[in-house]
Amino acid sequence: MKKILVIDDEAIVRTSCERTLVPEGYELRLATNGREGIAFMEKEQFSLVLLDLKMPDMDGIEVLNKINTTWPDTKVVMITGYSTVDTAVQALRLGAYNFIEKPFTPDTLLGAVKEAFEK
Amino acid sequence: MKNIFSHPEKSIAAKLIIATGLLIVVVSFIFWYATLKKQEKDVMSIALTYGDSFVKFTKRSTRHSMLTYNSEETQGVLETLGTPEGVQRVRIYNHQGNVLFSSNLKNVGTPVDRTSLACTSCHSDLGKSAALIPDPVKWSVHKDEKGSTSLKMVSEIPNEPDCYNASCHVHPREQEVLGFVEADLSLALLDEALFKQGLALTVYVIVFVLAVSMFLGIINYKIVTHPVHKLSKGMERVAGGDLDYSVQINSVDEIGVLASTFNSMIKDLKAARDQREKWTQTLEDEIAKKTEEIRKTHVNLVQTEKLASLGRMAAGVAHEINNPLTGVVTFAHLLKKGFAPDSPQAQDLDIIIEQSERCSKIIKNLLTFARATPSEKGSVSINDVLNRTVFMVQNQEKFHHIKFNVVLENSQFIIVGDSSQFQQIFLNMFINAADAMGGRGSIHVATRSATEEGKPYVEIEFTDEGTGIKPEDMPKLFEPFFTTKPVGKGTGLGLSVSHGIVKHFGGNIKVKSEVGKGTSFFVRLPLQEK
Ligand SMILES: Nc1ncnc2c1ncn2[C@@H]1O[C@H](COP(=O)(O)OP(=O)(O)O)[C@@H](O)[C@H]1O
Numbered sequence: 250m251k252k253i254l255v256i257d258d259e260a261i262v263r264t265s266c267e268r269t270l271v272p273e274g275y276e277l278r279l280a281t282n283g284r285e286g287i288a289f290m291e292k293e294q295f296s297l298v299l300l301d302l303k304m305p306d307m308d309g310i311e312v313l314n315k316i317n318t319t320w321p322d323t324k325v326v327m328i329t330g331y332s333t334v335d336t337a338v339q340a341l342r343l344g345a346y347n348f349i350e351k352p353f354t355p356d357t358l359l360g361a362v363k364e365a366f367e368k
Numbered sequence: 369m370k371n372i373f374s375h376p377e378k379s380i381a382a383k384l385i386i387a388t389g390l391l392i393v394v395v396s397f398i399f400w401y402a403t404l405k406k407q408e409k410d411v412m413s414i415a416l417t418y419g420d421s422f423v424k425f426t427k428r429s430t431r432h433s434m435l436t437y438n439s440e441e442t443q444g445v446l447e448t449l450g451t452p453e454g455v456q457r458v459r460i461y462n463h464q465g466n467v468l469f470s471s472n473l474k475n476v477g478t479p480v481d482r483t484s485l486a487c488t489s490c491h492s493d494l495g496k497s498a499a500l501i502p503d504p505v506k507w508s509v510h511k512d513e514k515g516s517t518s519l520k521m522v523s524e525i526p527n528e529p530d531c532y533n534a535s536c537h538v539h540p541r542e543q544e545v546l547g548f549v550e551a552d553l554s555l556a557l558l559d560e561a562l563f564k565q566g567l568a569l570t571v572y573v574i575v576f577v578l579a580v581s582m583f584l585g586i587i588n589y590k591i592v593t594h595p596v597h598k599l600s601k602g603m604e605r606v607a608g609g610d611l612d613y614s615v616q617i618n619s620v621d622e623i624g625v626l627a628s629t630f631n632s633m634i635k636d637l638k639a640a641r642d643q644r645e646k647w648t649q650t651l652e653d654e655i656a657k658k659t660e661e662i663r664k665t666h667v668n669l670v671q672t673e674k675l676a677s678l679g680r681m682a683a684g685v686a687h688e689i690n691n692p693l694t695g696v697v698t699f700a701h702l703l704k705k706g707f708a709p710d711s712p713q714a715q716d717l718d719i720i721i722e723q724s725e726r727c728s729k730i731i732k733n734l735l736t737f738a739r740a741t742p743s744e745k746g747s748v749s750i751n752d753v754l755n756r757t758v759f760m761v762q763n764q765e766k767f768h769h770i771k772f773n774v775v776l777e778n779s780q781f782i783i784v785g786d787s788s789q790f791q792q793i794f795l796n797m798f799i800n801a802a803d804a805m806g807g808r809g810s811i812h813v814a815t816r817s818a819t820e821e822g823k824p825y826v827e828i829e830f831t832d833e834g835t836g837i838k839p840e841d842m843p844k845l846f847e848p849f850f851t852t853k854p855v856g857k858g859t860g861l862g863l864s865v866s867h868g869i870v871k872h873f874g875g876n877i878k879v880k881s882e883v884g885k886g887t888s889f890f891v892r893l894p895l896q897e898k
């Protein structure tokens with residue numbers, strides 16, 4: 250089951266992910282913030298989380314920590330702006346599987362997702 | 369000299385002069401008085417000797433005529449004796465006081481005044497008793513109405529065998545004193561001599577007193593008043609703050625010692641004051657230096673803070689713009705899938721994608737100064753980057769009339785970083801120089817080794833012949849958005865971005881500029897220590 254949770258406060262980013270990944274056969278859940286995302290994860294099981302690094306209510310890193318400790322089998326790919334590359338590197342160290350930079354093309358996103366599912 | 373006597377109680381010299389003057393006057397007066405008295409006494413004793421001789425002479429002269437009882441002859445002798453000037457009167461009278469003979473004939477037969485020396489010299493009081501006093505005085509001095517003194521001498525005529533054996537038998541044998549010779553001698557000449565001598569003495573004493581006083585005064589002035597005055601003047605000047613003053617007194621006495629002590633004291637004072645002033649000066653300099661340091665640190669801090677906040681803002685902006693850009697890019701790609709790859713629609717969509725990516729790049733560039741995150745890290749040769757940038761720039765129209773004078777030190781200035789970042793710095797330097805020179809002139813570029821705090825640096829110099837930078841613009845130079853260029857031409861980000869990059873590498877940028885002459889920028893970047 251290719252179930253993916255997208256956590257991003259920006260609707261256009263969520264939509265972009267949805268429009269890129271759904272036609273490729275992935276099942277998507279969209280959360281607007283970290284708390285909502287955690288709530289989704291408590292109800293369902295996800296193989297992959299696309300997590301925005303910078304969100305208003307809960308820092309992406311915090312959510313990453315929570316996922317890592319509670320659902321260690323779920324992979325996390327961080328979505329980041331250029332300015333937070335350092336943070337992304339930090340995120341990788343903290344256990345994120347990969348990261349992609351905004352603005353990303355559908356191919357970039359798809360490539361990263363496929364890679365995550367392959368291993 | 370005058371002012372010391374106006375307030376004698378305030379002047380040592382006046383006190384000294386008055387005291388010594390008084391002493392001289394008193395001593396001189398005593399001397400003068402004693403001398404006068406002594407002279408008077410001496411003259412008197414001479415007068416007495418002569419008077420005595422005269423009386424004896426009178427006795428001798430009259431002896432013969434007396435013994436022969438020749439009254440006329442006796443009278444005649446007396447008249448003769450009374451003739452010389454100075455002999456006022458010569459008389460002979462008997463024991464009862466009756467004048468028998470006199471140089472003045474009119475006196476003959478008159479009685480002698482009972483209070484006269486003739487009687488009082490032997491009898492204390494004739495009215496009561498005729499007792500004799502033991503040591504009879506034989507002379508007296510008195511003044512007459514005209515004020516001239518005269519000496520009266522009385523001498524008894526003792527009885528002797530020739531007298532009581534004489535043929536006349538006038539005097540009995542038992543009588544002891546037969547009569548008296550009395551002479552009145554004028555002392556006018558002696559008085560005059562005395563007076564003259566006294567006068568001379570007085571004049572001498574006065575002249576002496578005056579001379580000594582004057583001499584003392586002068587000595588006093590030279591030794592005491594003048595040096596003391598000089599000293600007090602010096603002290604006044606010193607009290608007034610003039611420590612360059614010194615008192616010129618070369619004597620070796622106490623005042624000389626005082627003056628030299630005073631002078632060395634002033635020298636010490638001056639040295640102390642100079643030292644203090646030097647300290648104050650160094651303190652002021654030190655304070656100025658520290659103030660300047662603090663100001664610079666503060667400016668740097670403000671600068672850094674400004675840059676940091678601008679960076680935060682830019683990061684926020686970038687994030688916000690990246691979100692819509694993600695949408696644009698994604699949907700353009702999705703849309704493109706519906707068209708054949710060679711179709712004009714697909715080509716148009718490629719332009720949209722391209723331009724979106726350009727937007728993303730612009731944002732990334734804007735962010736370089738806030739957070740230098742080189743994407744292509746590697747060993748960069750500063751000389752190579754400079755050469756490449758100069759080459760690139762020379763082919764652009766803007767630099768067609770600009771001469772490049774490149775002097776690069778033959779050394780590998782290697783820095784680990786992103787070459788595009790250094791290129792960005794150099795490019796901005798060239799553009800600024802070209803703008804400042806109005807597109808005409810020459811740009812001097814040089815690299816050289818430098819050391820700062822013992823660490824190796826590469827210094828890159830950019831010197832132009834442009835307008836220069838106004839001193840009031842200097843502090844704002846590295847502020848983001850500070851520009852003097854027209855809207856659309858300058859962004860005011862060039863130097864602030866450059867500064868951000870250089871700071872990131874631990875370097876610095878220094879500027880030297882003279883309005884109307886040109887500007888030099890010195891970029892220093894630390895090198896890897898070997
Ligand atoms: N070489 C130069 N000669 C004269 N002025 C200069 C020079 N370099 C920089 N400046 C001044 O500094 C300002 C800021 O420069 P910069 O940060 O590069 O922004 P911009 O070039 O967009 O104005 C310029 O507008 C100019 O006034």
Ligand SMILES: [Mg+2]
Nearest residue numbers: 796800862863
């Ligand atoms: Mg510029």
